[in-house]
Amino acid sequence: MILKVSVNDDDYVLDISPSRSLAEVLREDIGLTGTKLACGEGFCGSCTVLLNGTPAASCLVPAAATGGRKVETVESLAPDDSDLSDLQQALLIEDAVQCGMCFPGILMTLTALLKENPAPTETAIRSALVANTCRCTGYERIVDAVLALANKEQA
Amino acid sequence: MSTARIGENLNRRDAEDKLRGRTQFTIDHFPRRTLHAALKRADVAAGRITAIDISAALALKGVRAIIFADDAPGIEGIGVYDRRLFASDYIRYYGEPIAAVAAESLNIAREAADLIKVTVEPLQPVVTMREALEPDARLVHPAWASYAQTEPGTRGRNVAWEASVVRGDTDAAFAREDVTVVESSFTVGRQNQAYMEPRVCVAEFKDGRYTLETSTQVPWSVRKVTAEILEVPESAVRVTVPAVGGAFGGKFETAVEPFAALLAKKTGRPVRIANTRQEEMLTAPARDNAEIKIRSAIDPDGRIVGREATVLMDAGAYSGETGFLTSMTSYTLGGVYELESVRLVSQAIYTNTPPTGAFRSCNGAYNSFALERHTQEICRTIGMDLMEFKKLNVVRDGSPSAIGQRNDGNILGPLLDRIDALSAASATSRRHTVVDGRLPDGRLFGEATVVGGWFVFVGPSASTVNLNPDGSVTVITSGVEIGSGSMMQSIPQIVSHTLGVDVSAVNVLAADTDASGYDVGVGGGRTTVSLGGASTAACEEVKKKMLAVAADYLEAAVEDLEFVDGAATVKGAPGIRMTVAKIAAHAQTTTGPLSGSGSFNKRGTVRASGCVAGHMVDGLEMPIYAAHNCEIAVDPDTGHIEVLAYRTVQDVGKAINPKAINGQIQGGIIQGLGYAIHEEITIADDGRIEQEGFETYRLPLATDSLPVEIELFEDAPSYGPFGVKGAGEIPIMSVGAAVACALASATGKDVQQLPLTPPRVQRILSNTEEPLSLEHISSDWRDNVLANASELEAEVLGAANLKLR
Numbered sequence: 001m002i003l004k005v006s007v008n009d010d011d012y013v014l015d016i017s018p019s020r021s022l023a024e025v026l027r028e029d030i031g032l033t034g035t036k037l038a039c040g041e042g043f044c045g046s047c048t049v050l051l052n053g054t055p056a057a058s059c060l061v062p063a064a065a066t067g068g069r070k071v072e073t074v075e076s077l078a079p080d081d082s083d084l085s086d087l088q089q090a091l092l093i094e095d096a097v098q099c100g101m102c103f104p105g106i107l108m109t110l111t112a113l114l115k116e117n118p119a120p121t122e123t124a125i126r127s128a129l130v131a132n133t134c135r136c137t138g139y140e141r142i143v144d145a146v147l148a149l150a151n152k153e154q155a
Numbered sequence: 156m157s158t159a160r161i162g163e164n165l166n167r168r169d170a171e172d173k174l175r176g177r178t179q180f181t182i183d184h185f186p187r188r189t190l191h192a193a194l195k196r197a198d199v200a201a202g203r204i205t206a207i208d209i210s211a212a213l214a215l216k217g218v219r220a221i222i223f224a225d226d227a228p229g230i231e232g233i234g235v236y237d238r239r240l241f242a243s244d245y246i247r248y249y250g251e252p253i254a255a256v257a258a259e260s261l262n263i264a265r266e267a268a269d270l271i272k273v274t275v276e277p278l279q280p281v282v283t284m285r286e287a288l289e290p291d292a293r294l295v296h297p298a299w300a301s302y303a304q305t306e307p308g309t310r311g312r313n314v315a316w317e318a319s320v321v322r323g324d325t326d327a328a329f330a331r332e333d334v335t336v337v338e339s340s341f342t343v344g345r346q347n348q349a350y351m352e353p354r355v356c357v358a359e360f361k362d363g364r365y366t367l368e369t370s371t372q373v374p375w376s377v378r379k380v381t382a383e384i385l386e387v388p389e390s391a392v393r394v395t396v397p398a399v400g401g402a403f404g405g406k407f408e409t410a411v412e413p414f415a416a417l418l419a420k421k422t423g424r425p426v427r428i429a430n431t432r433q434e435e436m437l438t439a440p441a442r443d444n445a446e447i448k449i450r451s452a453i454d455p456d457g458r459i460v461g462r463e464a465t466v467l468m469d470a471g472a473y474s475g476e477t478g479f480l481t482s483m484t485s486y487t488l489g490g491v492y493e494l495e496s497v498r499l500v501s502q503a504i505y506t507n508t509p510p511t512g513a514f515r516s517c518n519g520a521y522n523s524f525a526l527e528r529h530t531q532e533i534c535r536t537i538g539m540d541l542m543e544f545k546k547l548n549v550v551r552d553g554s555p556s557a558i559g560q561r562n563d564g565n566i567l568g569p570l571l572d573r574i575d576a577l578s579a580a581s582a583t584s585r586r587h588t589v590v591d592g593r594l595p596d597g598r599l600f601g602e603a604t605v606v607g608g609w610f611v612f613v614g615p616s617a618s619t620v621n622l623n624p625d626g627s628v629t630v631i632t633s634g635v636e637i638g639s640g641s642m643m644q645s646i647p648q649i650v651s652h653t654l655g656v657d658v659s660a661v662n663v664l665a666a667d668t669d670a671s672g673y674d675v676g677v678g679g680g681r682t683t684v685s686l687g688g689a690s691t692a693a694c695e696e697v698k699k700k701m702l703a704v705a706a707d708y709l710e711a712a713v714e715d716l717e718f719v720d721g722a723a724t725v726k727g728a729p730g731i732r733m734t735v736a737k738i739a740a741h742a743q744t745t746t747g748p749l750s751g752s753g754s755f756n757k758r759g760t761v762r763a764s765g766c767v768a769g770h771m772v773d774g775l776e777m778p779i780y781a782a783h784n785c786e787i788a789v790d791p792d793t794g795h796i797e798v799l800a801y802r803t804v805q806d807v808g809k810a811i812n813p814k815a816i817n818g819q820i821q822g823g824i825i826q827g828l829g830y831a832i833h834e835e836i837t838i839a840d841d842g843r844i845e846q847e848g849f850e851t852y853r854l855p856l857a858t859d860s861l862p863v864e865i866e867l868f869e870d871a872p873s874y875g876p877f878g879v880k881g882a883g884e885i886p887i888m889s890v891g892a893a894v895a896c897a898l899a900s901a902t903g904k905d906v907q908q909l910p911l912t913p914p915r916v917q918r919i920l921s922n923t924e925e926p927l928s929l930e931h932i933s934s935d936w937r938d939n940v941l942a943n944a945s946e947l948e949a950e951v952l953g954a955a956n957l958k959l960r
Binding site: 017019027028032033034035036037038039040041043044046073074075077078084088091092093095096097098099100101102103104107125126127129130132133134135136137138139140141142143 | 164166167169170171173174175176177178179180182183185262348349350351352353398399400401403431432637638639640814815818821822823824825826848849850854855856857858860861862863
């Protein structure tokens, strides 16, 4: 089938098999491998993208269902050589990243959270992060990075 | 110019690309014209294969090749050569590969795998270690006696490997009239590594050689094992490793690489194979389930005069890493407390379950749990304060370890003092709110302080450092960045510091067995020690050459030169200098480019003669310790444990980068909380692992974690570069111990199993948890040993008697 979809503000017309997930199409057909596929079951959140601004596990979304919708991936946060987003910068300063596989998904979840609520509480940050599993870091630096942004927002 | 300092909190250099989504892991690699591979896996845990029919699969459009046992003749193993790539005659575990398909798409490959018809005569699977050890148990490997083994050691029937330690006269200790004897039994489940990047490999066959890009911790081991399985020379295999998306020990063995290699040769195309999460849950080399019985004889002063322990480790269907890891018991169970006499035996047991393997701190994670719970039971029995007992008995300078090595330096005593102080001063403590053992909200309060010991798994490493004409350097090793930061933080920091060049001018080549010398692999906390040591040696050679060039150019004697701020400088005349960049450029046009190479290996610590059998590890090369303290709340209705506070003081030798180490400790302890409380793998009666994904395997989430209060203990003896010890392995070690001891202290009950899931805690609270007896493990240690126990003892009693202190 022919899919017309907007990914990171670029329009794509793709000939895809209707059974394929959005994650597969992003990674294999478009070449945006920033979106990771770690469990393929919608539990780990490493494939999280924004669909019309809302976080979604792209491994469970059929690519065919995204026609005419706006998809944003981790690559949209600091396109090309532009400066890192505030969130990316905060995670960089905290030295939060380890293996890094889960971070693209975590970034999309938290980007949506911060858009809705620029100064979330610690509880709100942890609740949002329940959608994303990180096996390396033990989460606290990620929480601290977002809290630092929230505090800056309130100041 | 900014030369890195040792102890400086430099951020890691790979973080920005990882945050931009630019980092290419193996899983992100889709070369043009790649074929996709899928495995046909066994759907019974035990059986005899009578026929394999691939005709329907071969007929499917898009299928390019199908391989099975006949295509992979070689046999592999770590201590025992007991494993082939595909099941050929017998199926030994649910999920065992039977055939592999390469096709134009992953869907076609999977469909073809489904179409392969395997006729199996099912056998009753041997699922538990208790069944495997029954005298009339079916043999998981009927031909075990014919297998080659790489090391001397005892094995037999369903015992894949045995390692033992005998030191001192244990019989005499237990026979003393003034001792109190305490016996404890424990059991633990498996833990899946749950790295985010599954095991994946992209293979190509070109110029008569196999090139494997793969997600592994051990490039050289993948090269060796792939060559063994394919029966080709090792030099025919090249392994490269980009960034690895987590490993935790689970990528310490060759896994999917030989399938991809064989299919690439057969099709002449690149072949990509990636496990699904379900495949990873069913077949990853999880931390083994284990059963432990410990007996101790305690004298009236509270000293441990005799100790015996038997540790059964479930190897699953093949001996693999778990056979190798039997040696670790001597350190993880025998390396923490002074033992006047000791007998330990660890056996890797064959069962019809997926093979287990290495996971961060390996058997230390449960031996520490058993050791510290047993210690708690001892103190309850003899009525001694736990902290007093620990401080009296922990190893100190000169104490012999279980295997008779002399301990170097006082570490555990000071660690206990430090954790005491940290805990007493901590603002997060809730202990002052506790009345009659309960928190104001009615939940039970528990607290525990525990200690654990591991050793840095040193081993050989090689490094080459090239000085480039612009003054930058390239470090060439087989070190892999698995997320810990050792290759992206420590090594550049060490090289920058040693050579006096800007840290941003140090580039580290991704692992490539064609470019670099041998390396054991990333694991056991060894990278910063061994690759750091090799790289330091390489830098020293480069420095020596640089001084010769500078001496010639500055017309000075080499002895009169020193390196100051990234320049060779005449002593006493700081104005006369030549920068590294200038030296590099000058050398290029005169002597030729400068480079150095270095290597590193363990020192070879001497152990007592005769007391060790079946050990695949030479000795306790570089011991490393940690003390943990935690406070928990237990909901008496639901059995839910909430960790209120967690603290640790960890021996790190010298902290190259304290912030990076703290990140390893935070992550390791949260993984440990998963192990302690909710990561549960159960194996059904048919031998199948019941947790097939993250829906049922409950990993720690951001709502489970808490900030760990961390102090680093520096300056313990170490022969690593700058006195460093590996810091990433040990954080997880004592978490199960800490939580279990806190639960035992909160409830006054015996806590014998991990994980402490809410249903189990509820049963413990209501006294409905079956007490664990482990009847298949005898209280008489000799009954449990496969080797001739009296021969082991005779050898030791004849050797020089080791005295404590």
